[in-house]
Amino acid sequence: MPQAFEAIFDRHFDAVHGYLARRAGRERADDLASQTFVVAFARRATFRSDASDARPWLLGIATNLLSNDRRAERRLLETLSRVRGDARVAVVQVGSVGESDRDVAAALAGLDPAQRDVLLLHAWGELSYEEIADVLGIPLGTVRSRLSRARASLQAELETVDAAPPIARTQREVW
Template sequence: MTVEPGVRVGQKSDASVIERSWDEPETFAVLFDRHAGTVHRYAARRLGTEAADDLMADTFAIAFQQRHRYNTERGDARPWLFGIATNLVGRHRRAEARRFRALAQLPPADEAAGQGEALAERVAARVSAQGVRRELAGALARLPARNRDVLLLVAWADLSYEEAAQALGVPVGTVRSRLSRARSKVREALGGSDPTAFREESRS
């Protein structure tokens, strides 16, 4: 039995929750409880923790306003929510690029040791174990925005190619081509390695 991410066996699908919220708006809170954490983590990795608070709130506010337009044939609402979040990130392109460039300039962990509440330590505390390394941050900063969106939806939001296509409103073939170009640039910048390419076998 296939169960949506964030949905336990026996729970209603995201689509069912959204459809019910058309007549019972308070039901929409279930969707927030299920997915707010993952949307926030995605936003934080792209824009930083402080900006992520507002971006997550805006994502669900927009989703609530647009819930009557949701395609209920799609049981999992994550592509829809991440699509909204990615559009909101698009309003902060310069801030995102500055963030990645700043991360790329951080000293290695051994150089940062002993500096007290150093920037490197604060950043390290805000990202997951698969967080942005200096080299990766530099590579991401140099990617065209549309290629970076595809790459991070797949690598950080854990969407499939089809789900990323739904999120961005583009054909799957476009996702594949943009992802290929993005990963080629990342591998080139990192000397042949690509830390964004995990679980690739499940993406085809």
């Protein structure tokens, strides 16, 4: 393995895997994180910097790969938002789940996928607006607009949940 790419892999594999695992679950992340580095190597000509700056580029590739198959992410969010229904099964699948996690999962599930990509690259990947625009290949204005809309939807959804009586919450979680 060329030394530079080995450094990129060593430095960023955990971060890329962690981002994907939060979005699509560990099993899917094992596969997608591996694909991310294979694609990154194939596209290394498009990256002209040192390894310390590779993280946004890699997260962009990971996000694009994830967008090819949204089912894993959707299943994970479904499971998390329904965890009250069969807690034992859910805990085995996704680990322990707090009440806040259930609500956030339901709110994230309700977002448009393109908005979710921008939101999570920002919130979890800690990418700047400019970096998101670059790695997703979308205009900066679109990043702003998608992020604002995602936050508005989340806030409205979470406020609804917080204000809802228990019976309404149960119904809402049948997703």
